[in-house]
Amino acid sequence: MSDYRINTKCVQGGYTPGNGEPRQIPIVQSTTFKYATSEDMGKLFDLEASGYFYTRLQNPTNDMVAAKIRDMEGGTAAMLTSSGQAANFYAVFNIANCGDHVVASSTIYGGTYNLFHVTMRKMGIDFTFVSPDCTEGELNAAFRPNTKAVFGETIANPALTVLDIEKFAKAAHDHGVPLIIDNTFATPVNCRPFEWGCDIVTHSTTKYMDGHGAGVGGCIVDSGRFDWMAHKEKFPGLCTPDDSYHGITYAEKFGQSGAFITKATAQLMRDFGSIQSPQNAFLLNLGLESLHVRMPRHCENALAVAKFLKNHPKISFVTYPGLEGDKYYELAQKYMPNGTCGVVSFGFRGGRAAAETFMRHLKLAAIETHVADARTCTLHPASATHRQMNDEELAAAGITPDLVRFSCGIEDAADLIADIEQALAQV
Numbered sequence: 001m002s003d004y005r006i007n008t009k010c011v012q013g014g015y016t017p018g019n020g021e022p023r024q025i026p027i028v029q030s031t032t033f034k035y036a037t038s039e040d041m042g043k044l045f046d047l048e049a050s051g052y053f054y055t056r057l058q059n060p061t062n063d064m065v066a067a068k069i070r071d072m073e074g075g076t077a078a079m080l081t082s083s084g085q086a087a088n089f090y091a092v093f094n095i096a097n098c099g100d101h102v103v104a105s106s107t108i109y110g111g112t113y114n115l116f117h118v119t120m121r122k123m124g125i126d127f128t129f130v131s132p133d134c135t136e137g138e139l140n141a142a143f144r145p146n147t148k149a150v151f152g153e154t155i156a157n158p159a160l161t162v163l164d165i166e167k168f169a170k171a172a173h174d175h176g177v178p179l180i181i182d183n184t185f186a187t188p189v190n191c192r193p194f195e196w197g198c199d200i201v202t203h204s205t206t207k208y209m210d211g212h213g214a215g216v217g218g219c220i221v222d223s224g225r226f227d228w229m230a231h232k233e234k235f236p237g238l239c240t241p242d243d244s245y246h247g248i249t250y251a252e253k254f255g256q257s258g259a260f261i262t263k264a265t266a267q268l269m270r271d272f273g274s275i276q277s278p279q280n281a282f283l284l285n286l287g288l289e290s291l292h293v294r295m296p297r298h299c300e301n302a303l304a305v306a307k308f309l310k311n312h313p314k315i316s317f318v319t320y321p322g323l324e325g326d327k328y329y330e331l332a333q334k335y336m337p338n339g340t341c342g343v344v345s346f347g348f349r350g351g352r353a354a355a356e357t358f359m360r361h362l363k364l365a366a367i368e369t370h371v372a373d374a375r376t377c378t379l380h381p382a383s384a385t386h387r388q389m390n391d392e393e394l395a396a397a398g399i400t401p402d403l404v405r406f407s408c409g410i411e412d413a414a415d416l417i418a419d420i421e422q423a424l425a426q427v
């Protein structure tokens, strides 16, 4: 499947039925798996043979869907997780321990920021947040001897900043650590970060990949390109024996292509168990089958909405990386020439009150915390997700009281614009 183009991988990747086997991927709704002898099972526990024994760690349905996403991203190994939060936690915690440090972009998704800044700090892992627009000098200055990874988002949710992947990859590699990118908003249809030097990709599959608001999920993909053994002293978890697996050294036994995901499965999934249910994996796969058809429509609709708003007298600003003149337009053209995402944000000359009036009068666009769905959804952060903040705190978070986040679905653009137009008329 890896020789096919992305559109074909979306539809047929990850699973090729044999003679007389089901055309659709089977949902293996089983917690456990039967073996003929204790020796057979023992080999699985020693990671001497590959196979399934308990769905807290691995399930065949999940692995088929993970293999599809792996092929779409152009990686060597992948695993599904129960959520995007779990994917980002595992991706970082797999290589950073208590006493370690990570450099991260400051505009990352609020949930990830909280995970890093509050929860993982309690685990003894420190983070330095740098602006995605920082100079190479500023970026290099953020590294410490105990830095283990660099983290960013291709297109940040909801800030809509675009990461200069090559700049971040170079800094990471100059310091002997991998670059991890959350590619949720772009999806591999619009950007494949591995092609630009990124080492590990994560996803909240809850968004465009599922696409239908049906199941929460996440995914981690390894490019197989990071040479852990060349930086042995930095990554003891991968490069020295694991006592909980009879002294296996992941980077030796599974090589560059398999070490990262095998360790994340064998240790983190075993101990934390944040696995996606096989049912949800099946639904995710249905979403993936049409991702390449939906993404261009999301982008087309968002661009039409952004262009309409840009010239509207009641609108004070429009942020959309696919819109000519946007601060990130050039970077977006470089990394995502076929389109960015469906999310647009904008503000009102009439301030917070105008935004509230606008939201009240929308008919087609639904008010939801969700984004990246087939159905258009929208949020006024100042009165929802960020309502506990005053105007000063909002400003520090890069959100103005009048900002509306508008996630364009795959409906007809003319209907979306008509809905916006009638709501604007009430402002």
Ligand SMILES: *Cc1c(COP(=O)(O)O)cnc(C)c1O
Binding pocket: 083, 084, 085, 086, 109, 111, 112, 153, 156, 157, 182, 184, 185, 203, 204, 205, 206, 207, 216, 217, 218
């Ligand atoms: C939603 C989101 C997450 C968190 O994913 P969940 O599936 O909600 O846990 C992480 N990163 C980005 C960019 C997101 O949009």
